[in-house]
Each structure stands twice: as structure tokens, then as C-alpha cells.
Amino acid sequence: MARRWMRVLRTPLGLTTGVLVAAVVVLAIVAPILWGDRADAVDTDNILTGPSAEHWAGTDGLGRDIFFRSLVAARLSLELALVATVLGVVVGLLLGTAPLLVGRRLGRLVTAGVNIAVAFPGLLLALFFAVVFGVGATGAVLAIGLAGAPSFARLVQTLVAGVASLDYVSAARVAGVGRVRILLRHVLPNIAEPLVVNATLAAGGALLAFAGLSFLGLGVQQPSYDWGRLLFEGIGTIYVNPMAAFAPGLAVLIAGLAFNLFGESVAKGLGVTTVGGVPVIPADDAKRSGADEDEHSTADTARPSPSDLVLDVQDLRVSFPGADGPIRPVRGVTFSVRHGEALGVVGESGSGKSLTALAVAQLIEEPGHVDAARLEFRGEDLREGPRAHRHLLGTSMAMVFQDPMTSFNPTRRMGGQLAEVAVHHQGMTRKQALARAVDRLRAVRVPDPGKRATQYPHEFSGGMRQRAMIGMGVMGNPSLIIADEPTTALDVTVQQQVLDLLQSIRDEDDVALVLISHDVTVVGEVCDRVLVMYAGRIVEDLPADQLDGGARHPYTRALVAAVPDMHTDLEQPLAVVPGRPVDPADVPVGCAFAARCPLADDHCRAVDPPLAPVGDGVSVACWHAGEPLGLDEETGELMEAETV
Known part of the structure; x- marks a missing residue:
């Protein structure tokens, strides 16, 4: 300076x-x-x-x-x-x-x-x-x-x-x-x-x-x-x-x-x-108006959560005011996470993955509006607002964001930033909190943690910043870690190190993990169960070991097919999901994926399919779940709906 x-x-x-x-x-x-x-x-x-x-x-x-x-x-x-x-x-x-x-x-x-x-x-x-x-x-x-x-x-x-x-x-x-x-x-x-x-x-x-x-x-x-x-x-x-x-x-x-x-x-x-x-200074100064209330009912079905249930979400909706009425980028999401379970959430950009995580963590601010039939974390109703559960959210729920450079305050030393959690929620003195911060940096395998705690974020490499971000999350005793694309912009070696670190934390403390990613392969390797989101809804819920070969929704199969492997023909163009994602401000009637789906018919375009169980722990929101897909004979790509 x-x-x-x-x-x-x-x-x-x-x-x-x-x-x-x-x-x-x-x-x-x-x-x-x-x-x-x-x-x-x-x-x-x-x-x-x-x-x-x-x-x-x-x-x-x-x-x-x-x-x-x-x-x-x-x-x-x-x-x-x-x-x-x-x-x-x-x-x-x-x-x-x-x-x-x-x-x-x-x-x-x-x-x-x-x-x-x-x-x-x-x-x-x-x-x-x-x-x-x-x-x-x-x-x-x-x-x-x-x-x-x-x-x-x-x-x-x-x-x-x-x-x-x-x-x-x-x-x-x-x-x-x-x-x-x-x-x-x-x-x-x-x-x-x-x-x-x-x-x-x-x-x-x-x-x-x-x-x-x-x-x-x-x-x-x-x-x-x-x-x-x-x-x-x-x-x-x-x-x-x-x-x-x-x-x-x-x-x-x-x-x-x-x-x-x-x-x-x-x-x-x-x-x-x-x-x-x-x-x-360039900044987003777009003006926002007040949020409108959702029109659907939020009646609580009031059932007790199982003792091993960490997070229980029922009919979660997130809306923002728009010129032509409320925009709902998250529409009726339902899922639960148990102790020690790793839940993956995949989908294209704009599918509502990160907004779902932010809504659970109570980080959606006005004019955004969050509503749910049930939103419970460790048995506590989060619909009462973040202030009512500040201590719980600050110690038992950890957020790991996708860009560690913007996740830390560039004007403060790393040790002080980690220590803030312990000072506020664990009643530690400043000296005790700094000692805890050094211990957590050591736990997430940051070399020379005592020295690193006195440095600023720009003095850390990308991988070390991400480890320090995880270290901040485990300053308390978290029951749930929500990792929003934690391996973005990291090379493959560092990616594997970060994923191994999350896995070791899960194994040691029986911590639940929600891993948000657009990388289907990463989610399939790390998680026990996978949620596939499209246009603000869960379109498929299936075990991770069935992701490659056992998926039944055309969108899930298209995502998996778009990931190249050792058998991919390098002479051919890479497979892609045809068409463009749905604009949250203009979600069509019926199945949102119908315009891009080779199996879509008039019924799909008129009636939105519910998420329904189809056996083997799989739930799918599709009228043609599991039916063979139309593939282009030359490229192997998923064909456009209109050409099938």
C-alpha cells in the first residue's frame, strides 16, 4: 500500500x-x-x-x-x-x-x-x-x-x-x-x-x-x-x-x-x-424491485426427521421479480442428505444448482424470495430466517465456493479470516482462535501452516486457497459441507487433491457432503447419489454407480455421452447436448427439456412429468424414461427433437 x-x-x-x-x-x-x-x-x-x-x-x-x-x-x-x-x-x-x-x-x-x-x-x-x-x-x-x-x-x-x-x-x-x-x-x-x-x-x-x-x-x-x-x-x-x-x-x-x-x-x-x-469502479448496479410472493401453497406436511437426516428439503422454490412477473430459477426441488452421505448435483449452467445451495445456506437476499414446504437442517426449521439459526449455520454448515480468490478478503491475513468463525461462535479468545486456524490449515494439508496463517490470499496458490477455504469450513464441527464447484479452474492434479481432502473429512467425522459440479465424471467418482437438475427442477435422482450406463432420463444420458473417454473417436467432433438451456424467465409449458429431446411428443410438450420412482433407487421426471435415444449415425451425438 x-x-x-x-x-x-x-x-x-x-x-x-x-x-x-x-x-x-x-x-x-x-x-x-x-x-x-x-x-x-x-x-x-x-x-x-x-x-x-x-x-x-x-x-x-x-x-x-x-x-x-x-x-x-x-x-x-x-x-x-x-x-x-x-x-x-x-x-x-x-x-x-x-x-x-x-x-x-x-x-x-x-x-x-x-x-x-x-x-x-x-x-x-x-x-x-x-x-x-x-x-x-x-x-x-x-x-x-x-x-x-x-x-x-x-x-x-x-x-x-x-x-x-x-x-x-x-x-x-x-x-x-x-x-x-x-x-x-x-x-x-x-x-x-x-x-x-x-x-x-x-x-x-x-x-x-x-x-x-x-x-x-x-x-x-x-x-x-x-x-x-x-x-x-x-x-x-x-x-x-x-x-x-x-x-x-x-x-x-x-x-x-x-x-x-x-x-x-x-x-x-x-x-x-x-x-x-x-x-x-465497474460494478453491477442493476436496479431490483421487490419480490413477489409465490402463489403455491407452503403447507408443512409435518413429519419428524430421521435421526441420521442432516438436511431435509421439500418443494424448495426460489423466485426473483421480473418485468413480466416472478422468475423462478428453482422450481419445486426436493431431496435429503444423511450423515456421511455424499450427494452430487449436476447440470448445465443456469440449471439452478448453485441457487439451490445458496437457498439452503440462507444466502439468498432480497429481492430474491425462498419458499419451501420443508427446509430443515439437523431438525431445525430454516424457514425462520438466518438470524434465528446464525450459530447453527456458522458452525455446522460449511460452504466451499468455486472461486477461492473471491472467497477471501484480500485485505486481511488468512489466519485472521479463519479465526473469525471461532471468535464469533465458539467463544474463543483471539489467541485461541488463531491457534485453531493454524491447526485447521494443517488439517487440510497446507504446508507450514504457522507461516501461511500470517500471509494474504494472493500469496497462496490456487490449490492452497481452496484448501484454506475448506479449512475455514471445518473451523467449527460441520455436519454438512456444501461444495459449489470446488475444483473449478484447478489443474487435474490439484483437483484430485481437493477431492481426496473432502473425502478424508467425510470419513473422519462422518460429515455429509453436497457436491455441485458440471463435471459428471467427478460427481460419479466422489458421490453416493446424484441429482440431475434442468431448468430449476430435479429431473433424475439415481445412485452414482448407475450414472454411466444406468441413467434413464434423456438429459442425463446426454450429459454422460458428452464426456469424452479413452474410447472417444478423435477423428469425430465431440458429442454435445443439442439446443440451448431454457431461460428461467421463459420456461415452456410441459417438459422443459422437450425442445431438445429426441423422444419428445405432444404429451411431453403439454404436461410436465413429475419426479417419480422407477425402481432400483432411481426417480425420473420423464414420460419416456429408459427408452432408446436417437443418435446421429456419423457423430454419435444426441439428435435434435425435430429430426427424430
């Missing part, structure tokens, strides 16, 4: 403006001490005189030296500008972080107010607040501070939204970390640089705004004076002594340019893009 800030001062513009800012600050400190008496000395024999060797910028109506008054005015000008900047930053932070702290519904109202305020020009807002709070320095501070808060709040909202969607924030929520602590420990440190840049630019803007208000007579009042007040008084005698207005005007120009150009230098040095003087 210090190296990056030094890089700012190594540029010609950064060094020049840095020296200017430092000079203005030093002047504000020493000028009243050195020249305060001379600036306030009244000399009736030299009233309204022009520039001379004794008075470089002339005198005012009481014979006071304008040059020294311009130097002394630096303190009040700078103090008021900085106070207004701090006020704007604090109010902007409160407004910008409101959606994260108070929830999306109330936060949406705050966001709407900020959007309205941003639509008005800043100067117009400042004048409005100046009239509201009254003439004087206090009213001007409040006016300029509150006028600058909306633009700062908009920036904070955008940055917070980008960071809050990352995996390490989700991991903190699973661990039961409160919203305030997530904000202070995980969000703000990662958006600090653009906020510092914006605050630096805002200080220059506040300085100019204060001079403007005082020039208009709405700011500093006599006997106090700042640069704007001196400029106001100098304008009255500009035809007699132009230097009376030139001296404070030049001071405003130099100080304003120093702060603004230094802010631009900081932005470039830290790699922050500015547009119109405002730092811009």
Missing part, C-alpha cells in the same frame, strides 16, 4: 500538487501565528491604499493589510472546507451503506432519496441548504457538506454492491458475522482507495464552494474572514485597488487547483478511473 502511494508522488504532477497541498496546509497552520497581528492591525492613515512596498496588496476600508489577511485567511478557509468534506463523507457513507446495514427494503427508500438528490446540481443544493440553515459559517458548513453527500453516497452504494456480492462476504454471513462487522472488516477496507480519492477531490470542491458562498454573503461573516469574504470585500474596491480582489482570488485558485489535481494524481497512481472528477 505504501509503495502505491509513493508511486503517486513519483509522477511530476503528483509531486508538484503534493508539494502545493503541503504548502497550503503549512500556511494555514503558521500564518495566524506569524502574521495574525499584522493582518488585524487597523491603520486609519492608510485606508484603501494601493499596492506599495509596505502593503503589497494594499489596504482595506480600515487600513488593514490585504496581503497578510489573505495569508491568515488560509486557516479558516481550509478548516471550514475540511469540516464540510468530513460531514459529506460521513453522511455519504451512512446513506451509501444503508442497503447493506438496514436491509434492502428500507435501503431501497434511502437509495431512491439519494437518486433524487443526485439529480439536482450540487451548487443548487448548497444554496438551498444555506437558506435553510441560515447565513454564517455554521450554515455554510452544513450546506456544503450535505450538498456533497449524495454524490459520495452514490459512489459508496455502487462500490458496496460490488463487494457485497463476492464469496468472502457470503462466507462471513454463513459464519454468522453481523452486518456492521461485515461492513467494517470486509467491505470498507476493499473500497477505501476510491473513497480516499473522492474525498480528496471533494476537499478541493468544498474549498471553492465555501469561497463562493462567502462571496455571495451567505458564508463567513465579519469580523471573521476567509478567502471568499476577502474577495467579496475586494470586489467593492476593484476600480480603486484591483489587488484587493486579486490576492484572495489567487489564493482560492492555487488551493483549489492543488487539491483537485492532487486528487487526480492519486486516482491515476492507485489505478482508479475518474469520470468528471468522480472515481468510477
Whole structure:
């Protein structure tokens, strides 16, 4: 970090403006001490005189030296500008972080107010607040501070939204970390640089705004004076002594340019893009509206869970508001997981695998809506919300996300991040929690765990980050590990190591595992049972040893056929599932796979098949389960439905 800030001062513009800012600050400190008496000395024999060797910028109506008054005015000008900047930053932070702290519904109202305020020009807002709070320095501070808060709040909202969607924030929520602590420990440190840049630019803007208000007579009042007040008084005698207005005007120009150009230098040095003087960080700022309630009944069938049942999910549904009504990417998913069981979930991207896992872990936020006839973890009803079961979710359920680089906070050491779980849920001291973190890193086979605990995520390799992610999950005593594509972007050797590690944890502690993957081969090797999802539904539930050769749903067989093996003809194109996955916003009537299925008929396109048992521990949602598929004679691919 210090190296990056030094890089700012190594540029010609950064060094020049840095020296200017430092000079203005030093002047504000020493000028009243050195020249305060001379600036306030009244000399009736030299009233309204022009520039001379004794008075470089002339005198005012009481014979006071304008040059020294311009130097002394630096303190009040700078103090008021900085106070207004701090006020704007604090109010902007409160407004910008409101959606994260108070929830999306109330936060949406705050966001709407900020959007309205941003639509008005800043100067117009400042004048409005100046009239509201009254003439004087206090009213001007409040006016300029509150006028600058909306633009700062908009920036904070955008940055917070980008960071809050990352995996390490989700991991903190699973661990039961409160919203305030997530904000202070995980969000703000990662958006600090653009906020510092914006605050630096805002200080220059506040300085100019204060001079403007005082020039208009709405700011500093006599006997106090700042640069704007001196400029106001100098304008009255500009035809007699132009230097009376030139001296404070030049001071405003130099100080304003120093702060603004230094802010631009900081932005470039830290790699922050500015547009119109405002730092811009790419983020997803799509607006979301409130969620609609699902129309189906959620009556609980109320049956006791078996003693070995870890997770029991019945009729799970996830919906999001859409332009034409609710979008349901997860539609009626039902499954259960027992102690020590490994359950695989496979399907193409967009089939609802990850959303199902996030819904179980209580990580779906508004405007998303989760509903289920039953959603029980270790006998506890999770439909009561994450707050009611924070301790349970933080210690007994572990989430392993697919991208370990975004699963950890890049500004915090690995040991501290793992220790957070033990501090919050196991009542350990900081020292005990760090010792536990080192032990868990050792348990997941991270070499030299004591040293590694003091390092940052970027100092870990991809495989070690994934092991550390698993180590975070086992900081408590989990009964269930949900691994969402944990081997993505890892080479095959590291993939096998991660899978072996998950298997050893299962064997040692009888932990249940839900492994989400698009790799059918991996799931078939690791899991006991496999759920195949398509268009938000489970279309087949079968033992893993029947996946290759015993699958009955055309979609499952197409997924298996698309995996090359040692017997694949390299002279032919690789087999693929024809067509495109269903858009969750436009799920067709009947079987969602019908448009891509070679066995589909009119009945399939009209009636959605239920998930029904067909024997041998297999359940299939298909009207033609197990029937022979149409294959292309040349490529061996699954043929399009329309060509069969």
C-alpha cells in the first residue's frame, strides 16, 4: 500500500500538487501565528491604499493589510472546507451503506432519496441548504457538506454492491458475522482507495464552494474572514485597488487547483478511473424491485426427521421479480442428505444448482424470495430466517465456493479470516482462535501452516486457497459441507487433491457432503447419489454407480455421452447436448427439456412429468424414461427433437 502511494508522488504532477497541498496546509497552520497581528492591525492613515512596498496588496476600508489577511485567511478557509468534506463523507457513507446495514427494503427508500438528490446540481443544493440553515459559517458548513453527500453516497452504494456480492462476504454471513462487522472488516477496507480519492477531490470542491458562498454573503461573516469574504470585500474596491480582489482570488485558485489535481494524481497512481472528477469502479448496479410472493401453497406436511437426516428439503422454490412477473430459477426441488452421505448435483449452467445451495445456506437476499414446504437442517426449521439459526449455520454448515480468490478478503491475513468463525461462535479468545486456524490449515494439508496463517490470499496458490477455504469450513464441527464447484479452474492434479481432502473429512467425522459440479465424471467418482437438475427442477435422482450406463432420463444420458473417454473417436467432433438451456424467465409449458429431446411428443410438450420412482433407487421426471435415444449415425451425438 505504501509503495502505491509513493508511486503517486513519483509522477511530476503528483509531486508538484503534493508539494502545493503541503504548502497550503503549512500556511494555514503558521500564518495566524506569524502574521495574525499584522493582518488585524487597523491603520486609519492608510485606508484603501494601493499596492506599495509596505502593503503589497494594499489596504482595506480600515487600513488593514490585504496581503497578510489573505495569508491568515488560509486557516479558516481550509478548516471550514475540511469540516464540510468530513460531514459529506460521513453522511455519504451512512446513506451509501444503508442497503447493506438496514436491509434492502428500507435501503431501497434511502437509495431512491439519494437518486433524487443526485439529480439536482450540487451548487443548487448548497444554496438551498444555506437558506435553510441560515447565513454564517455554521450554515455554510452544513450546506456544503450535505450538498456533497449524495454524490459520495452514490459512489459508496455502487462500490458496496460490488463487494457485497463476492464469496468472502457470503462466507462471513454463513459464519454468522453481523452486518456492521461485515461492513467494517470486509467491505470498507476493499473500497477505501476510491473513497480516499473522492474525498480528496471533494476537499478541493468544498474549498471553492465555501469561497463562493462567502462571496455571495451567505458564508463567513465579519469580523471573521476567509478567502471568499476577502474577495467579496475586494470586489467593492476593484476600480480603486484591483489587488484587493486579486490576492484572495489567487489564493482560492492555487488551493483549489492543488487539491483537485492532487486528487487526480492519486486516482491515476492507485489505478482508479475518474469520470468528471468522480472515481468510477465497474460494478453491477442493476436496479431490483421487490419480490413477489409465490402463489403455491407452503403447507408443512409435518413429519419428524430421521435421526441420521442432516438436511431435509421439500418443494424448495426460489423466485426473483421480473418485468413480466416472478422468475423462478428453482422450481419445486426436493431431496435429503444423511450423515456421511455424499450427494452430487449436476447440470448445465443456469440449471439452478448453485441457487439451490445458496437457498439452503440462507444466502439468498432480497429481492430474491425462498419458499419451501420443508427446509430443515439437523431438525431445525430454516424457514425462520438466518438470524434465528446464525450459530447453527456458522458452525455446522460449511460452504466451499468455486472461486477461492473471491472467497477471501484480500485485505486481511488468512489466519485472521479463519479465526473469525471461532471468535464469533465458539467463544474463543483471539489467541485461541488463531491457534485453531493454524491447526485447521494443517488439517487440510497446507504446508507450514504457522507461516501461511500470517500471509494474504494472493500469496497462496490456487490449490492452497481452496484448501484454506475448506479449512475455514471445518473451523467449527460441520455436519454438512456444501461444495459449489470446488475444483473449478484447478489443474487435474490439484483437483484430485481437493477431492481426496473432502473425502478424508467425510470419513473422519462422518460429515455429509453436497457436491455441485458440471463435471459428471467427478460427481460419479466422489458421490453416493446424484441429482440431475434442468431448468430449476430435479429431473433424475439415481445412485452414482448407475450414472454411466444406468441413467434413464434423456438429459442425463446426454450429459454422460458428452464426456469424452479413452474410447472417444478423435477423428469425430465431440458429442454435445443439442439446443440451448431454457431461460428461467421463459420456461415452456410441459417438459422443459422437450425442445431438445429426441423422444419428445405432444404429451411431453403439454404436461410436465413429475419426479417419480422407477425402481432400483432411481426417480425420473420423464414420460419416456429408459427408452432408446436417437443418435446421429456419423457423430454419435444426441439428435435434435425435430429430426427424430
